[in-house]
Amino acid sequence: MTILDLITGLLLLAALFFFVAGTVGLLRFPDLYSRLHALTKADNVGLGFAVLALMLQAQSWSEVFKLGLIWVLVLAASATVCFLIGNEALRRGVKPWTGKSP
Amino acid sequence: MPDTDHRLYLVAGAALFAIGFYSLVVQTHLLRRIMALNVMGSGVFLVFLTLADRTTGSVADPVPHAMVLTGIVVAVCATGLALALADRVQAATNKVDVDDGPDGSQDATDAKEARRG
Amino acid sequence: MDREIAMMSHVFDWILVLLVLALAWRSLNDCDLFRGVIQFIALGLLLAVAWLRLRAPDVALAEAAVGSGLTGALILSALVRMRQRERRGVPASASSDTSRTLQSGTSNRSRVLIGALSLALLTALGWAVFRFSAQSSGLAVESLAKLPESGVTNPVTAVLLNFRAYDTLLEIGVLLLAIVGVWALRRGERPGDDLRERPLLMSLLRLLLPVLVLAAGYLLWIGASAPGGAFQGGALLAGALVLGLLAGLAGRFLRRERLLRTGLTLGVLVFAAAGLLALWRTGGLLQYPAGQGGAWILVIEAAALISIGLTLGLLYLGGRPEEEK
Numbered sequence: 001m002t003i004l005d006l007i008t009g010l011l012l013l014a015a016l017f018f019f020v021a022g023t024v025g026l027l028r029f030p031d032l033y034s035r036l037h038a039l040t041k042a043d044n045v046g047l048g049f050a051v052l053a054l055m056l057q058a059q060s061w062s063e064v065f066k067l068g069l070i071w072v073l074v075l076a077a078s079a080t081v082c083f084l085i086g087n088e089a090l091r092r093g094v095k096p097w098t099g100k101s102p
Numbered sequence: 103m104p105d106t107d108h109r110l111y112l113v114a115g116a117a118l119f120a121i122g123f124y125s126l127v128v129q130t131h132l133l134r135r136i137m138a139l140n141v142m143g144s145g146v147f148l149v150f151l152t153l154a155d156r157t158t159g160s161v162a163d164p165v166p167h168a169m170v171l172t173g174i175v176v177a178v179c180a181t182g183l184a185l186a187l188a189d190r191v192q193a194a195t196n197k198v199d200v201d202d203g204p205d206g207s208q209d210a211t212d213a214k215e216a217r218r219g
Numbered sequence: 220m221d222r223e224i225a226m227m228s229h230v231f232d233w234i235l236v237l238l239v240l241a242l243a244w245r246s247l248n249d250c251d252l253f254r255g256v257i258q259f260i261a262l263g264l265l266l267a268v269a270w271l272r273l274r275a276p277d278v279a280l281a282e283a284a285v286g287s288g289l290t291g292a293l294i295l296s297a298l299v300r301m302r303q304r305e306r307r308g309v310p311a312s313a314s315s316d317t318s319r320t321l322q323s324g325t326s327n328r329s330r331v332l333i334g335a336l337s338l339a340l341l342t343a344l345g346w347a348v349f350r351f352s353a354q355s356s357g358l359a360v361e362s363l364a365k366l367p368e369s370g371v372t373n374p375v376t377a378v379l380l381n382f383r384a385y386d387t388l389l390e391i392g393v394l395l396l397a398i399v400g401v402w403a404l405r406r407g408e409r410p411g412d413d414l415r416e417r418p419l420l421m422s423l424l425r426l427l428l429p430v431l432v433l434a435a436g437y438l439l440w441i442g443a444s445a446p447g448g449a450f451q452g453g454a455l456l457a458g459a460l461v462l463g464l465l466a467g468l469a470g471r472f473l474r475r476e477r478l479l480r481t482g483l484t485l486g487v488l489v490f491a492a493a494g495l496l497a498l499w500r501t502g503g504l505l506q507y508p509a510g511q512g513g514a515w516i517l518v519i520e521a522a523a524l525i526s527i528g529l530t531l532g533l534l535y536l537g538g539r540p541e542e543e544k
Contacts, residue, residue, distance in 0.1 A: 076423055076426060080419050084419070087417075109349055110236055112351065113348065114236040116347075118239070125248060128329075129248070133252060133294060133297060134247055137259050138247050140259070140286075141262070148269065151270060153351065153355070153357065154273070154357060155275075156356075156357070157354075157359045158356065161359065163356070163357035164363075164374035165357065165378050167275050167278055167375045167378070168386070171277060171278055171375065171450055172379070175394065175450055176394075178286070178531060179396075179530070179534070180397065182397055182401055183397045185293055185294065186537055188297065189405055192301055
């Protein structure tokens with residue numbers, strides 16, 4: 001086990017933490033907007049760590065580039081889709097959670 | 103992958119097929135039935151690909167891979183066609199499910215009326 | 220260490236299989252149909268992971284793009300169409316509500332009967348597949364031995380477009396038949412409202428559409444030596460087309476029906492022409508001249524890519540494009 005493998009493992013653990021956090025948020029948060037927030041923020045960071053970990057194991061620079069491209073595309077897509085879903089929900093009158101029970 | 107338990111995946115393929123079969127017969131909504139057919143297909147694909155993975159060499163058998171690849175694309179085409187048919191069923195009968203239980207004959211008369219009207 | 224890894228992957232296999240089966244059950248029997256469709260899409264993604272475990276990366280790519288993504292999009296859009304029609308149509312009988320629960324469906328007695336039948340089916344099939352020997356080389360040895368003559372180095376592409384190319388020729392024919400059937404059955408509505416008022420989506424599409432087309436070409440090219448090929452690339456093209464349709468960008472394109480028809484038939488025509496040409500040159504249908512396999516495969520795949528992309532993308536419309544009034 002080289003030092004590179006060790007760093008990869010640590011990065012994957014970090015990725016796992018953020019994915020678990022995002023999933024817990026998706027399941028436990030009270031309304032659509034905060035769930036969207038948990039999914040798109042935490043999971044993107046998790047994916048970023050996973051991509052970094054895989055980059056360290058890549059055989060060539062073109063693989064590193066492709067992995068990076070995947071992350072950028074997912075970031076752009078999830079940010080836009082998050083906005084579209086949130087915006088549509090707001091337009092349809094889904095009320096954001098304020099912490100006060102009705 | 104020599105460490106993969108192939109029997110687990112083979113039986114899972116059979117189970118997917120059985121789940122799809124059960125839902126295909128029990129569910130009456132057309133979309134559910136179309137999805138059930140897809141799940142049955144996935145069960146068959148699972149068996150095929152598991153059989154392809156039994157090689158001792160470094161690569162799996164490519165022939166089942168090619169067949170499943172073909173199968174996936176054909177399945178999506180069949181799904182598209184089936185969905186168009188389901189749309190027509192709804193347009194003709196105002197219904198999206200085929201309930202041929204005890205009142206199955208009622209459906210047939212409904213369809214006839216819809217066609218006349 | 221090795222034993223630990225084997226143990227871990229065993230646990231992984233079990234979790235994966237149980238998740239797949241649970242999702243399959245839930246997606247078909249959830250009382251909310253919309254939730255069922257979403258679970259169906261997730262099932263496709265999990266299956267793609269299973270294909271990777273079974274060393275089938277080509278199939279995993281196709282499953283993620285076609286089996287999960289496109290099939291899911293097709294079913295979702297059909298569901299939305301049906302619900303819209305229900306809402307504005309004549310109030311139909313109570314049983315036609317798309318969101319009705321499953322209890323009102325088949326009677327309990329026949330449910331038990333069918334359940335018992337399915338269990339019998341499972342037992343019979345399970346017994347049949349359980350008896351397969353744990354090791355078999357199948358046709359791997361033969362395919363790999365002939366691989367250098369095929370003109371490509373990815374064995375799956377070699378099988379698809381050389382060894383069993385007639386299968387693929389017929390499959391492209393099936394694709395054409397499917398879209399002809401769909402066009403004959405219905406006229407497609409223009410999906411969704413005009414999204415041009417959403418600047419964020421438009422700027423995403425401005426980034427995404429060229430990348431998708433580029434990636435489709437890349438997958439086609441890389442398919443000769445690595446996982447990829449016309450099907451995976453075609454799925455990406457179809458995805459780009461669906462996005463364009465959703466955003467209301469493809470209206471002008473859809474009106475050019477002759478162009479669409481040419482694109483849809485291109486794959487079959489080029490494939491069949493190549494088959495006949497090979498028959499004339501070498502005496503065998505789709506038996507390419509020695510040493511030129513790579514070039515033949517690339518030409519056929521390029522035509523097939525366009526047809527596959529167009530067919531799968533236009534299936535999303537659910538009918539023939541509306542004519543301009």
